[in-house]
Amino acid sequence: MEKWTRFAPTPSGHIHLGNALNFFLIWAWARREKMSIALRIDDIDRSRFRLEYLDDIFASLNWLQLDYHAGPISSADFLQNFSQNLRHEKYLSYAKELRDSGFAYYCKCSRKDIEERFGTASYQGSCREKGLRDGILRLNLESCRAMKYLQDDLFQDLMKEIGDLTLVGRDKRATYQLVSVIDDVQLGITHVMRGEDLLTSTHIQKLLAKILNLASFSNMTFCFHALVRSPDGAKLSKSGGAFALKNLYLKANHPAEFYLWASSILLKGIKCESAKQLADSLPENYFDNQLLQFV
Numbered sequence: 001m002e003k004w005t006r007f008a009p010t011p012s013g014h015i016h017l018g019n020a021l022n023f024f025l026i027w028a029w030a031r032r033e034k035m036s037i038a039l040r041i042d043d044i045d046r047s048r049f050r051l052e053y054l055d056d057i058f059a060s061l062n063w064l065q066l067d068y069h070a071g072p073i074s075s076a077d078f079l080q081n082f083s084q085n086l087r088h089e090k091y092l093s094y095a096k097e098l099r100d101s102g103f104a105y106y107c108k109c110s111r112k113d114i115e116e117r118f119g120t121a122s123y124q125g126s127c128r129e130k131g132l133r134d135g136i137l138r139l140n141l142e143s144c145r146a147m148k149y150l151q152d153d154l155f156q157d158l159m160k161e162i163g164d165l166t167l168v169g170r171d172k173r174a175t176y177q178l179v180s181v182i183d184d185v186q187l188g189i190t191h192v193m194r195g196e197d198l199l200t201s202t203h204i205q206k207l208l209a210k211i212l213n214l215a216s217f218s219n220m221t222f223c224f225h226a227l228v229r230s231p232d233g234a235k236l237s238k239s240g241g242a243f244a245l246k247n248l249y250l251k252a253n254h255p256a257e258f259y260l261w262a263s264s265i266l267l268k269g270i271k272c273e274s275a276k277q278l279a280d281s282l283p284e285n286y287f288d289n290q291l292l293q294f295v
Contacts, residue, residue, distance in 0.1 A: 004035060005026055005037055011051075013238025014053060015245045015246070018195070020245050021262055022193070022194070024064065025225055027275060029191070029193055055075050084179060091178060092168065104137050106135040107123070136170055144211065154203060181214065182214075191220065192220055195224065223287065
């Protein structure tokens with residue numbers, strides 16, 4: 001069976017050092033395990049999309065010298081042939097399947113309503129039994145538990161952390177969790193590497209795949225890595241103004257400075273100036289752990 005993994009950036013801000021390190025780890029993992037790589041760009045959130053951020057994804061991968069085997073080769077190619085907007089109706093058909101089978105319901109509550117009522121952004125399902133015919137479409141975690149798709153302990157954890165999450169927003173657009181599952185299945189992805197902050201998302205996506213009988217997703221291999229953090233311990237984020245990779249690629253033709261920094265994160269006492277050199281320097285069993293830690 002051919003093995004596939006993917007880069008899955010979002011054009012919602014400039015690529016930062018944490019994103020770039022994730023790209024490298026995926027590339028090195030694929031190289032080590034003889035996997036092919038697809039480029040899957042998540043542009044479903046149109047409110048944060050900017051063309052300059054899309055251009056930055058291609059510029060970053062090119063400068064980092066990280067190749068891939070399938071997907072768009074430019075911003076124009078992406079917008080014309082790969083944008084998630086082109087699959088809008090497909091996503092909605094899966095959302096309808098969840099609603100028709102009793103695993104999703106309509107809700108009229110706004111984020112402000114939820115925070116005022118529950119004191120948290122975690123939605124506790126106050127519209128589950130109202131039988132509304134329109135609004136935000138939410139996943140019914142209680143139905144998932146009742147139908148044995150979700151164990152009690154994980155149900156409690158998910159309700160506390162996120163509650164009945166949104167599948168389709170007020171704008172009638174499917175949201176990340178559902179879209180990610182469908183796209184990974186369509187691309188034939190078999191292996192996924194992501195930051196440890198996406199552990200909860202992985203539980204949700206596996207749950208959706210199980211309900212929708214998308215066996216290929218349920219059988220995927222997942223690997224997580226620690227997060228790059230700022231000196232104060234906060235995780236790097238685009239919204240938080242993390243140091244953008246473009247600050248490096250605009251001043252240097254070669255990514256040696258990035259890989260010197262990356263090697264200081266991943267290895268002790270070894271300095272590498274290229275993707276190949278760093279990948280070859282990683283211990284043979286480096287990717288055997290389900291959670292990759294940094295030095």
